[in-house]
Amino acid sequence: MTINYDPRVLKAPHPVPGAPDNWKRFFSFNTDAKVIGIQYIGLSLFFLLVGGLLAMVMRGELITPASDLVDPTVYNGLYTMHGTVMLFLFLFPVLNGFNNLLIPTMIGAPDMAFPKLNAAAFWLVPVFAIVLMGSFFVPGGPASAGWWSYPPVSIQNPLGHFINGQFLWILAVALSGVSSIMGAINFVTTILRMRAPGMTLFRMPVFIWTAWAAQTLQLIGLPALTGGAIMLLFDLSFGTSFFQPEGGGDPVLYQHFFWFYSHPAVYVMVLPVFGIFSELITVYSRKPLFGYRFVALASFVITFLGLIVWVHHMFYSGTPQWMRNLFMVTTMLIAVPTGVKVFAWLGTLWGGKIRLTTPMLFVLGGLVNFIFGGITGVMLGTAPIDIHVGNTYFVVAHFHYIIFNTIGFGIFAGIYHWFPKFTGRMFYEGLGKVHFALTFIGATLNWLPLHWAGLMGMPRRVASYDPEFALWNVIASIGAFMLGVASIPFILNMVSSWARGAKAPPNPWRAIGLEWLLPSPPPAENFEDDIPTVISEPYGYGLGRPLVEDEDYYVRRAQEA
Amino acid sequence: MTSTSPSPRQGLPIRRILVISLATLVNLVLSIWMAQWSVDWLPVAASTAAPYVDGLFSLEVGIGCFIFVGCVGFILWSVLFSRADKYDESDGLPIEGNTRLEIAWTVIPFVVVMALAFYSIHVNEQLASLGPKTKYDLAVDQQPDAVAAADNLKDIGPIRVISRQWSWEFVYPDGVRSSELHLPVSQRANFQLSSEDVLHSFYVPAFRLKQDIIPGSVISYSITPTREGTYRLRDAMFSGAYFSSNQTHVIVESGEAYDQWLKKAASQPLVSGLSQATELYQQRLAKGDRGWATVPPAAPPMVNDPGHPDVLHDA
Structure with missing residues (x-):
């Protein structure tokens, strides 16, 4: 049966109940946060694949001690681009995707505070993606000094061309910073100004707390990175010597600029994942979050401490003793607010009604990995140990435990959990579980053994290594290839579920939260003019209290839509 | 339960x-x-x-x-x-905190x-x-000895450690130069670490010692080896194309053996020292200079003893 719809309905920039979906909206300058969110997530998952393929070539090189697969210069370019793609084209955009989907719907706002700025921030991502990917094709190849781009090696510019890989890299990172600042202003303003009536700060879901804390860090830290990047660009292209010793500059100064932002950047990425953990553990244990206020406030303690630990990346850069001692203390202190969160999640599991669905499996796997990565993090924060294992594979193993095995797992958990809400379709649980099993085993094989390689003294960023490290590297490479395989069930699941999965009800997980009072997928302006009044704290599982006034009305309305 | x-x-x-x-x-x-x-x-x-x-x-x-x-x-x-049964739709204990x-x-x-x-x-x-670590700023064309104070408690040294893209050179107080670092066991050795181009890092895992070397500065550092053997010195701060080849041996030997080596080395003429990067770069040029851009390696240092890179190391 074909129905003739008004062409305006077919081209509507948002879903219209009953009408076929206008998928073209995802490829346009659309100001709806829910469209932008999916744009961010889709694009970033594409770059997860790109970054992953770069990594697999690296692991192919490292499966044998000798440098025999690619030229060492190519290896250096690959690892630099792998890190850059994963951070600036996967992690930041994917989390901004979550911010776009979840912030307005969780706080009952119709959209972001500045929808056009929001769309502009997104469209900068493909722009700098093209700049960055284009650097593969300029003479001399892409940037190859690591994602730190420490001078002087980053500004050596062997061919002497004005347009070179490093130049394009700095340009891309600076544009990424602009995009992130535009996003951060939007997210913070929306959270502070556009909450539903009755949603006081201590009635906000923890994801909102963590997004707010993370975006605050972006606003404080990014100017330092951008400043450092501009000075680096001037040294590279215009012959200044901010960081060139020959002209009286100081290469270590760059490290301060870089890490003042780039250490907190880890918290920008991990905080929203703490938010995802808090949302999901409560739903799938059917319990209130243990110590909600403590968990919420701990986010800002992490924000504050995160800003004063950056020198722990420079313990062996000729840093004076007093500075090493001071930054060792602040670094270790971060374990306290993080511990508060971990213990609260454990307390939430206790005596719950746990359901091991795909999202919950990713949360629990991510949590176990995070505890492990947190412990190795304290070891790295201990200056005398860091003097030995710093800049070795121990660090690589540690930060992949955080950045993939925790943050990556949290992202997968979040994608599965909110997939029905924003696509209106259910995913296939079986494929999800296969994805989890392959990911968990692959990630463990990939990064657990590398801790020992690092402890034995294998430096990071090497294209070849002494034969005594071979065993660890063979296991790691097998794990890496397994992670590549793990992407197949994930892609299959996402594509086929979105195309032909079962229709999702408004609240398939029986979750408590404003977004679950909306139809799946939510209409263009979410609650439109009929915004509910929040009357209680989030996560009231088992407490029998309504979240909003007239809850039955909203539940009914969502089901009828 | x-x-x-x-x-x-x-x-x-x-x-x-x-x-x-x-x-x-x-x-x-x-x-x-x-x-x-x-x-x-x-x-x-x-x-x-x-x-x-x-x-x-x-x-x-x-x-x-x-x-x-x-x-x-x-x-x-x-x-x-605490797993929920398949059809159990109830909630867990509503504990909000403690x-x-x-x-x-x-x-x-x-x-x-x-x-x-x-x-x-x-x-x-x-x-x-x-082993105190002290960093001194170096003006252009200034020699490390001019600014770096030697460690008062040192037994030998200061040994100058010169790092380049991508080779190591060690200069002993009597002027002997080598590509591998020789140290007498149980004696406190003082180093002056300097770089002629980019950041490097002086990393000897067996010593648990890592110190970045910063162009434009000299770092005075001391260490006392306690066990005879052959150990790896690895550059641990990324320094460009042939970074992973920028490694050499540290040979810890008895005081007598060290003195003998020093005496023998002093009588040897200067020869081209260890630079694996130079060999790799020549191979690359021979194959048509494919790959992405790199600065050419610095000329191998001229040393009295180029060492024995094929000897197996203990750690």
């Missing part, structure tokens, strides 16, 4: 206390065993600094293992015994990490007394 019926029981929950005590005991034994084992994960300890680093590492492995096993055990326990518990898990970790931090500061001071 059923967790669904929190029936108020009279007296102490003896069974629960027993189970928790037993689990804690097992965890404690496991953690102590891991802490002892963890020292074997590190390379042989070949300097006076190494035992301090290893001790601290072992301590943190023990504490970390206790926390990890405790938390993961708790998660597994919950997952095993202020006393929350304060405890803030204060106890705070005390533990602060104790660790202050103990580490103490270790840091010990390490500083074993």
Whole structure:
């Protein structure tokens, strides 16, 4: 049966109940946060694949001690681009995707505070993606000094061309910073100004707390990175010597600029994942979050401490003793607010009604990995140990435990959990579980053994290594290839579920939260003019209290839509 | 264990206390065993600094293992015994928190990490007394000796360590130059670390010693080797195309052997020293200079003893 719809309905920039979906909206300058969110997530998952393929070539090189697969210069370019793609084209955009989907719907706002700025921030991502990917094709190849781009090696510019890989890299990172600042202003303003009536700060879901804390860090830290990047660009292209010793500059100064932002950047990425953990553990244990206020406030303690630990990346850069001692203390202190969160999640599991669905499996796997990565993090924060294992594979193993095995797992958990809400379709649980099993085993094989390689003294960023490290590297490479395989069930699941999965009800997980009072997928302006009044704290599982006034009305309305 | 019926029981929950005590005991034994084992994960300890680093590492492995096993055990326990049945749509215990518990898990970790931090500061001071690290700014064309004060407690040195893209050169006080670092055992050696191009890092895993070398500065550093053997010196700060080849040997030998070597080396003429990068770069040029751009390697240093790069190393 074909129905003739008004062409305006077919081209509507948002879903219209009953009408076929206008998928073209995802490829346009659309100001709806829910469209932008999916744009961010889709694009970033594409770059997860790109970054992953770069990594697999690296692991192919490292499966044998000798440098025999690619030229060492190519290896250096690959690892630099792998890190850059994963951070600036996967992690930041994917989390901004979550911010776009979840912030307005969780706080009952119709959209972001500045929808056009929001769309502009997104469209900068493909722009700098093209700049960055284009650097593969300029003479001399892409940037190859690591994602730190420490001078002087980053500004050596062997061919002497004005347009070179490093130049394009700095340009891309600076544009990424602009995009992130535009996003951060939007997210913070929306959270502070556009909450539903009755949603006081201590009635906000923890994801909102963590997004707010993370975006605050972006606003404080990014100017330092951008400043450092501009000075680096001037040294590279215009012959200044901010960081060139020959002209009286100081290469270590760059490290301060870089890490003042780039250490907190880890918290920008991990905080929203703490938010995802808090949302999901409560739903799938059917319990209130243990110590909600403590968990919420701990986010800002992490924000504050995160800003004063950056020198722990420079313990062996000729840093004076007093500075090493001071930054060792602040670094270790971060374990306290993080511990508060971990213990609260454990307390939430206790005596719950746990359901091991795909999202919950990713949360629990991510949590176990995070505890492990947190412990190795304290070891790295201990200056005398860091003097030995710093800049070795121990660090690589540690930060992949955080950045993939925790943050990556949290992202997968979040994608599965909110997939029905924003696509209106259910995913296939079986494929999800296969994805989890392959990911968990692959990630463990990939990064657990590398801790020992690092402890034995294998430096990071090497294209070849002494034969005594071979065993660890063979296991790691097998794990890496397994992670590549793990992407197949994930892609299959996402594509086929979105195309032909079962229709999702408004609240398939029986979750408590404003977004679950909306139809799946939510209409263009979410609650439109009929915004509910929040009357209680989030996560009231088992407490029998309504979240909003007239809850039955909203539940009914969502089901009828 | 059923967790669904929190029936108020009279007296102490003896069974629960027993189970928790037993689990804690097992965890404690496991953690102590891991802490002892963890020292074997590190390379042989070949300097006076190494035992301090290893001790601290072992301590943190023990504490970390206790926390990890405790938390993961708790998660597994919950997952095993607090699972919802397939058609069970009820909620868990509606516990919203416990202020006393929350304060405890803030204060106890705070005390533990602060104790660790202050103990580490103490270790840091010990390490500083074993080998102080001082960075001096170097003006253009200034020699390191002109600005760097030598360590007063040194037995030998200052040995100048010159790093380049991508080779190492060691200059001994009597002017002998070598591509491999020779050190007498149990004598405090003082180094002046300098770089002629980019950042490098002087990393000898067996010494637990890593120090970045910063162009435009000279860093004075001391270390006392305690075990004879051949160890690897690895550049640990990315320095460009042939970074991974920028490695050489450190040979720790008896005082007599060291003196003999020095005497013999002094009589040898200067020859081209070890530079694996130069060989690799020549191979690359021979194959048509494919790959991405790199600066050419610096000319190999002219040394009295180019060393024996094929000798196997201990760590």
